[in-house]
Amino acid sequence: MDTIMTEPRGRLQDLSPDGMAEADGVAVVRVERLVKRYGQGAQAFEAVRGISFAVRPGEVFGFLGPNGAGKTTTISILCTLLRPSAGSAFVAGYNVVRQPHQVRRSIGVIFQDPTLDNQLTAWENLAFHAFAYGVPRAEARQRGEALLRLLELWDRRDDQVKTFSGGMKRRLEIARGLLHQPQVLFLDEPTLGLDPQTRALIWGYLLDLRRSTGLTLFLTTHYMDEAEHCDRIAIIDHGQIVALDTPTGLKARVGGDVVTLRTEDNARAAEEIAARWPALHPSLADGELRLEVERGDQFVPELVRGISARIDAIQVHRPTLDDVFVKLTGRQIRDQEAGSVEQLRQRARLWGRR
């Protein structure tokens, strides 16, 4: 156990936008002007276009962006599966190009699509991993049991993976990825294609593990709610980082809060608001008045005093990451159609259901 996680959370928010200055030296992942080019000449395509960032130990760091933004390419370079075209990357202090062996030893990887052997049992999959990573037998048995119990798969350890649901496979992959005690766990779209309950469950496990072990989590996602679990988020679009900050910090860029209220007479309330606060432009939609104000929490008491119509409901909400992404890129991250492998996975899951 170490003390990494007892460090005050505010510290992370003090980081400069790219996190380089403060995180330098202690960074568990450091990326400098990383470029990945595919193809040559006129057909060359830059999937990653000179990105730099640093991830602190114990941090949950997220790459948020639409499909094809360069998220998977970056994670593949960090996992030593792809060679960068330019720039450098260090994981756990090792160079991903020159010291791939040491890097692999220090990381756990959970890929977008399952990488389990469906013919083998859960326990056999763990055993394979333990041997491949040189985990001593007794240690592997003890830790494998602890992980399977934690992820609630212990009772299913002797069942073939092909009988598992998508969520169970993901949990097994998390257990396997942690078996050799990595410093960083890379997760590429960890909950893609899973139902909301399963996603919440998996995040519960991940955050528990982070809290208890000081593990660093590096994930890519295009789910906004998933990005909310991160300490810091890099928003990536067309191979470039367009913003890097805490979720709160990112949302602050949108500016202000959104207040919605429902009254017995919305039209009269709107008139009163416009008369009293000329700067606000209340808009009426779905039977609700929407206002954008600097500080919603301070404004609401004034608002309640300032209008005579009876208020049925009032709500203040912070801008969402959706709002941030739209503001920064002018587009929305949309859930794209599931790829062919994903469809195969879903079909396989239907078959595999008991």
Next chain:
Amino acid sequence: MPEAAKISVAVAPPQQRRALVELRGLYIIWYRDLLRWWRDRQRILPSLVQPLLYLFVFGVGLGASLAGPRTAGATASAGALGVSYTTFMYPGVLAMSVLFTSIFSAVSIVWDREFGFLKEIQVAPLSRVSVALGKTLGGSSVAVLQASLLLLVSPLVGVWFTPGTILAALGLLLLLAFTLSAIGVAVASRMKTMEGFQLIMNFVLLPLLFLSGAFFPLANLPLWLAVLTHLDPAAYAVDALRRVVLASAGVPPETLARLALTAPSGEPLPLGADVAVLLGFSLPALALAVRWFGRAE
């Protein structure tokens, strides 16, 4: 959360354990292939049907026509080969079984790619040598196990093995299986999809089989065909197996010499030369398998 205490972040193991770690990695890759074979054991017997059909339908039928009309009293005529066709073909069928099983075991790499497991192997901190060697040994072990089941029918074709000849035959089968598995691993490492693999296999597998001498003696062939047969690693394995197996069937050395693969001088190749040539094929094939397996793009 009491379990969490056991799931802490650890330091990397010392460097001197590296060799042992590689060996354990190689072992588990080999073991996984055997485990998958055994888990799929209901497919073992059906996979024996094809070689048995060749031996007892194709072999007996073609043998009957080669031997000419049956004469009273003779059960199996020796014919032009000087030995019954089924007996002649038996070592060829053993080699055929190894040929198909080795190559199709290598297909599992393409399946692993398709179903994702290959990535688990690729990000493991193992050298390519361990991975490719583990895969090659896994494929060859399964192939030899499969072929050894065919040794059980040897009395039906008039072959009576002794412990010594069984060991010799198994050794030769293993050598052939190793060479072909290495070729298979090398080819499969380059293949992205299943269709591509099957295409290559039609251009590799069947030529290797037909040129191996499994079905006809490689003596007195036209030059172009003789040259091609000498490029087929399986031909040397079939030749060596045939010596060992036919000797166990009581075939005289003069007959054996007539059926053997020949050196350019026209002399039959000695057994040692067959083994040397097989080794000569297997090591470059293994080097290629190591080179092509899981390199970073």
